[in-house]
Amino acid sequence: MKFFILRVLLVSVLIFLFFAQMSGITVIAENSPIKGSVTEYMKNPEKFEGNDIESVPNKTESERSNQLDIGILDVLKMVAALIFVIALLYLILRFINKKSQSYQQNRVVQNFGGTPLGGNRSIQIVKVGSRLLVLGVGEDIRLLKEITDDKELEDYIRQYNEQHTQNSQHVDVITKWLKRKKEGFTKLSASSEQPFHLILKGELGEMRKNRKTVLDELELGKKGKNKDE
Template sequence: MSKMFKHLAGLLIVIILMNSFSTTVSAEDPSVNDCMEEGINCEKLETQDTNTENKNTVLTDQEEEGSLIIELIKMFFALVLVLGLIYLLLKFLSKRNKLFNQVKALENLGGVSVGQNKSVQIVRVGNRFYLVGVGENVELLEEITDQEVIDDLVSKNTSTSIKQVSGLSGFFNSISNQDGKEKQDFNKLFSSELEKLKAKRNHLLQQRKDKEDSHE
């Protein structure tokens, strides 16, 4: 009796397993051939295709959004680089202008040697004239205040001083004019690049908006 019960239980288990296997096979999604040949579960197949297309559309939108973010980051770093170059250029021009002002305010009117590696020099600082001794150290000997002496010194060194100062002034003026032109050209180039970046950004945003509208 117990053996018969065991056989029946085993047979029942086999039948249950076979039914489960057949149910699993029948629950599999129909293929395109099944839909075309037998016409079964075509609606389910169409639904799956629609879901796949929607997933692909979502992935495409995410990729486009990531590309837009990358482009915006690139534009930001390009703008930072351009601003940094402008800052360095302005700093360089400021140093050059300071050097030019120092050259205009200081002038050596000449001197005479009084020994080995020693001399006496007349130096103009602004509108004042000084007599200095140059050796191991530079010492101020006195300030020249006699107007007749000043006029005599200036008249004797007029031709040389005018040529030197004019040549130096002309040199720095030409550099200054060239720098002004370069600065103006650089500003135009900078404005042009900014306009290009803005136009590119607006184009990307418009493309994204158009695609979102078409998906809706």
């Protein structure tokens, strides 16, 4: 799953860079201001002495420099494209994660994982219904052990569920972060819409409450000392 995510990220970045480079390519074409052909110039060179040939490259260079300038709008377009690619990747990964979880839960046979031993041989832990089997996979498949201890069986199932929960939590980190940002932005916009005198009044009210609380604590402390004396 991790290698698949890395592949998707790499392909998306390459696509983004490709379109970013394509958006910066411009084609400049103009008609040459020099009239006549090479044959006419060879026959009558005096006729072309008045043409300003050296001014043409300068003009095209200035136009190219103007065309290659990157403005704020281009930067905003690139940022918007990057945000779109990241959002698309996030939605794809979340969809794949949900599908894989539902598929694993609905399957009768579930692979809990395994370890390679070399030479195309490995040990796999497979759950078939309510039974947990340890299989040796090589040229053929052999049953090495069946886990019948209830406590050991529950431990394997708990570890498997925790692993899937952690994977789903990694995907939901972006959702939680976006939700916090949205709530902060909503509070900020709500406070900015209030008039200044209401905000000041609220702050002064909080200060009065805090001051009253401190004074009450001091009075209680003095009364306690007087009683002790």
